[in-house]
Amino acid sequence: MKAFRDWLDHRTGYRAFVQDALYEHVPGGARWRYVWGSTLAFCFFVQVVTGFVLWAAYSPSTHTAWESVYYIQHQMAAGWLLRGAHHITAHTMVVLMAIHFVQVVIDGAYRAPREINFWLGLVLMQIVLGLALTGYLLPWDQKGYWATRVATNMIALVPIVGESLQKLVLGGENYGHHTLTRFFALHAGVLPSLLAVFMGLHLALFRRHGLTAREPKRAPDTTFWPEQVFRDAVACLAVAMVVLVLVLRNYPAADPHLPLASQLGAELGAPANPAEAYSAARPEIYFLFLFQSLKYLEVFPPIVGAIIVPGLVMLSLFAMPFVGRWRLGHRFNVVWTCALLFGAGILTVLAWREDHNGTTAESQHYLAAVADADREAERAVELAGSPGGIPPTGALTLLQSDPKLQGPRLFRQHCAACHSHTPPQGTVSGDLAQAIAAEKPTAANLWRFGSVAWVRGILDAEQVASAHYFGNTAFGEGEMVDFVKTTIGEQLKERKGEELANYKQAMDDIALALAVDSGLPLGRVLDIEKRAKAGRMAMLDVFACVDCHKVGDQGELGSAPDLTGYASREWLTAFLSNPADERFYGEKNDHMPAFAPHPGDPANQLSVEDLAILVAWLRTEWYEQNDANPPRLP
Numbered sequence: 001m002k003a004f005r006d007w008l009d010h011r012t013g014y015r016a017f018v019q020d021a022l023y024e025h026v027p028g029g030a031r032w033r034y035v036w037g038s039t040l041a042f043c044f045f046v047q048v049v050t051g052f053v054l055w056a057a058y059s060p061s062t063h064t065a066w067e068s069v070y071y072i073q074h075q076m077a078a079g080w081l082l083r084g085a086h087h088i089t090a091h092t093m094v095v096l097m098a099i100h101f102v103q104v105v106i107d108g109a110y111r112a113p114r115e116i117n118f119w120l121g122l123v124l125m126q127i128v129l130g131l132a133l134t135g136y137l138l139p140w141d142q143k144g145y146w147a148t149r150v151a152t153n154m155i156a157l158v159p160i161v162g163e164s165l166q167k168l169v170l171g172g173e174n175y176g177h178h179t180l181t182r183f184f185a186l187h188a189g190v191l192p193s194l195l196a197v198f199m200g201l202h203l204a205l206f207r208r209h210g211l212t213a214r215e216p217k218r219a220p221d222t223t224f225w226p227e228q229v230f231r232d233a234v235a236c237l238a239v240a241m242v243v244l245v246l247v248l249r250n251y252p253a254a255d256p257h258l259p260l261a262s263q264l265g266a267e268l269g270a271p272a273n274p275a276e277a278y279s280a281a282r283p284e285i286y287f288l289f290l291f292q293s294l295k296y297l298e299v300f301p302p303i304v305g306a307i308i309v310p311g312l313v314m315l316s317l318f319a320m321p322f323v324g325r326w327r328l329g330h331r332f333n334v335v336w337t338c339a340l341l342f343g344a345g346i347l348t349v350l351a352w353r354e355d356h357n358g359t360t361a362e363s364q365h366y367l368a369a370v371a372d373a374d375r376e377a378e379r380a381v382e383l384a385g386s387p388g389g390i391p392p393t394g395a396l397t398l399l400q401s402d403p404k405l406q407g408p409r410l411f412r413q414h415c416a417a418c419h420s421h422t423p424p425q426g427t428v429s430g431d432l433a434q435a436i437a438a439e440k441p442t443a444a445n446l447w448r449f450g451s452v453a454w455v456r457g458i459l460d461a462e463q464v465a466s467a468h469y470f471g472n473t474a475f476g477e478g479e480m481v482d483f484v485k486t487t488i489g490e491q492l493k494e495r496k497g498e499e500l501a502n503y504k505q506a507m508d509d510i511a512l513a514l515a516v517d518s519g520l521p522l523g524r525v526l527d528i529e530k531r532a533k534a535g536r537m538a539m540l541d542v543f544a545c546v547d548c549h550k551v552g553d554q555g556e557l558g559s560a561p562d563l564t565g566y567a568s569r570e571w572l573t574a575f576l577s578n579p580a581d582e583r584f585y586g587e588k589n590d591h592m593p594a595f596a597p598h599p600g601d602p603a604n605q606l607s608v609e610d611l612a613i614l615v616a617w618l619r620t621e622w623y624e625q626n627d628a629n630p631p632r633l634p
Helices: 002-012 014-022 036-057 065-074 079-107 115-137 142-157 162-170 177-209 224-247 285-296 302-318 327-356 361-384 395-400 403-414 452-458 479-494 497-518 528-541 569-577 608-618
Strands: none
Touching: 002 014, 014 224, 036 065, 036 079, 036 177, 036 224, 065 079, 065 361, 065 395, 079 115, 079 224, 079 285, 079 327, 115 142, 115 177, 115 285, 115 302, 142 162, 142 302, 142 361, 162 177, 285 302, 285 327, 327 361, 361 395, 361 403, 395 403, 403 608, 452 497, 479 497, 497 528, 569 608
């Protein structure tokens, strides 16, 4: 073995390199306060290793970026751990960089002959922040997309070259594929290469000038090995442990209904949608102070808060070697550094509190936007993991065609002026995120429209004239309400014992029969076919529904809505297309607009796709993951 080492040293001279590296002079002995530079180098090493592995699975395009990050987070073995370590280490690197900078200023390690090395450190700081900014966009999710748009819009404020520089960064006039690929090139290629080069220069000059020890020295001089190496190794291990704890901070899962990978590591929002406003976008926590300072400086032109003030602060840092030549100047540099960090911390806390206090309209709007964003992110992951997977058109189309997400938006836009979609008072049913209350309802509440419970309520004398059904409509005193309150009400009063029970059973069977014909999910119902058949017979023989309604081949159109396939997908689509059709309300239609083209009216308030989404939402037809969300019971 010795012969091999001698041979290798003769060809490479590695022993001299190891000697220089391990036996570097440490004035005043080994100290824990010297570990910060080594922890930064360790973080960079972690970022390079994890970054290369992430690069192998990442696909930088607007149709594949989110999808590939989803694959890393949810399908690749330990991908969530890898991505979480990369994300958290980036945050850790910024914190360690600030600590290292404070130590350098306090120790006066920026003074001659170390000025150039200090400036190299400031350049490294800018590169690290650039890596953080460019990495934010790469998942191509809503949060990263909109936050990056705000950041890059500031580039246009640079005098003279601002607009040209912005186009260069964006790859054109608008955000899109070229923006993503350029940010990826910067994040994975240009900036890491620059960081490696400047770090090499930084370390070379550091070794040339050595450590800056504070006087008087605490202990005799020593060498880097073994005591300082031990301290650096312990510090790096502590950093790794902190990163791992932060990655696993939600383990075991805080929400057992969500995939574990969604709650560990780095967050993944819903796919970026340039057409949809996003109010929950905020920069990463280490940029929050800039975000808050812009609010306070908004009385000035935007260039002041975005360019001039940050530029002057950075210029003051580069001027420290000149100011610190004198003892008073050094003290000023220390106070100025502490003031900057303290101010940044205060601004960060204020920004967070303003967003989360919940006492102002702005805070409430932000918190509501965050809740919506979280729901969209969870839904995107759920749909991406469905049996159909992600279509070739990308994950965004999953959300755009999802009734659970888009249904409420379409309902608020087109229906909520008249209809509510809320559970009956005193009940808890289904996903309350789907509940929408009309400000002044003038039509029926459509919660669980067409279900057994909904139809059964129409046949209830106490409910039929309520605001939940016909109470706020022109039919509040119509034939149906009169029939239920008078005819059915009297029958319920007159019948006793088994005859009354059979009559009520017939009403239940009618509701079940209509629900069966609609094709709505019913869950497990005993003797469902037998009861549905009995219900159809009761509509003809017991309640004579065909006197007003058409049911199958019985009855005629024109008096009341056709109950054939009532609340089915086809029925609802035709009804929303033209409720004034003879098949439904005809001339008795109570101001219900037509939402799709029909004979005699080519108007199109809803596209075919949106109409299908609204119908599916009203029928609660959407994908739910596994059996944790069973079909709605009657």
